[in-house]
Amino acid sequence: MFVFGIVLALLGTLFGMPAIRLRLGVDLSQQGDLFLLLFVGVCTATLAAGPLIDRFGNKMVLLLSAIIVTAGLLGLALAHSMLAAGVSVVVMGAGGGGLNTAANVLVSDLYGDNRGPMLNLLGIFYAFGALSIPLVVASIAAVLPIPQLLIASSLLPGLCVIAYAVCDFPPAREGHNMAWREVVEVVRYPGLLLFTVLLFVESGNENVIGGWTSTYVGSMGAGVRTATWVLTAYWAALMAGRLCATRFLRRLNKLQLVLLSAIGSAVGTVLLLSTRSVPVIAAGIAFYGFACAAIYPTVLAIVGDRYPRYAATVFGLLFAVGLAGGAVFPWTVGQISQASTLRWGMVVPLVGAIIVSTVCGVIRRRTNPLPTSSAT
DSSP: OHHHHHHHHHHHHHTTSHHHHHHHTOOHHHHHHHHHHHHHHHHHHHHHHHHHHHHHOHHHHHHHHHHHHHHHHHHHHHOOSHHHHHHHHHHHHHHHHHHHHHHHHHHHHHHGGGHHHHHHHHHHHHHHHHHHHHHHHHHHTTTSOHHHHHHHHTHHHHHHHHHHHHSOOOOOSSGGGOOHHHHHGGGGSTTHHHHHHHHHHHHHHHHHHHHHHHHHHHHTTOOHHHHHHHHHHHHHHHHHHHHHHHHHTTTSOHHHHHHHHHHHHHHHHHHHHSOOOHHHHHHHHHHHHHHHTTHHHHHHHHHHHHOOTTHHHHHHHHHHHHHHHHHHHHHHHHHHHHHSOHHHHTTHHHHHHHHHHHHHHHHHHHTSSOOOOTTO
16 A cells, blocks of 8 residues: 555656656646546556456455556656656556555455454555655655656565565455356445445545645745645645544544545635645645545445445445546646646535535435445
């Protein structure tokens, strides 16, 4: 999950520096296209990873995914054009999608009734990985060129390949007894559509903030270093929010926490858009990160409670549809920004936060008390 955090935060950090757009020869619209390609890779791999985990287990998916991420990072280090960067970004995203799905499925399976706090704890490592990239870039970009930074980053997934190869993992949950017809029927599980809508929008929001914050802050007159530190504050707040969520779940049920988090994220986006002051914008971004932190992992915990049959396939479907939002929303911001202004583009996460709050309220009304479904 640390590596997956690096994968998703990397482009947002790099494009906070105008030099990277010059190196690749891209404009704001093409920057949005690269975000879209990243999540095409993530979503494609995620859809494939779920059934593969159910059939073959987590070890194979983790091992192959780490190899693919390593290749994508090395390719991006060598890229000098939009085409080369696009191919590398798709590859990098595909590896990240496999790592994300397998890690979450493994923790959900291992921790059972305690999966809510543990999935939030797992999410801290995702946030820590995402936080590490802007921290490193802000600290050493002046002395270490971007290609060398990317090559150094590829060492971590390379080490993961070795670790996954030698470690023992639980056997596949379904194995040879897996029925592909039943896998297809996963899409018809009662209530699953609402969860996919929620994660589609939430993922889109989080990736707009992660991908466009440094560019947005820079458009308000801040320097590259300041913009990078503001992005760092977002990832730090996200990490802190997930750590706190493990305690909040002692007092709140999962749906209550998700609803409160969704309302808080809406407040954060209003604060972000209400001013041109960089300190206030930074406060809004940090508040948004803290507020939204619990939504994604806690929703996964709810899904793990409700749909234990073919859990990896269910998670893969949720991640794929959810992460499609992570592709569409940043791309939409790029298109709006190119046609109008980046400030108007950043209205997208505000609309998204309102939708998340609304859908969460619908889920809470429809699923309280917990129904018995054919999925269980």
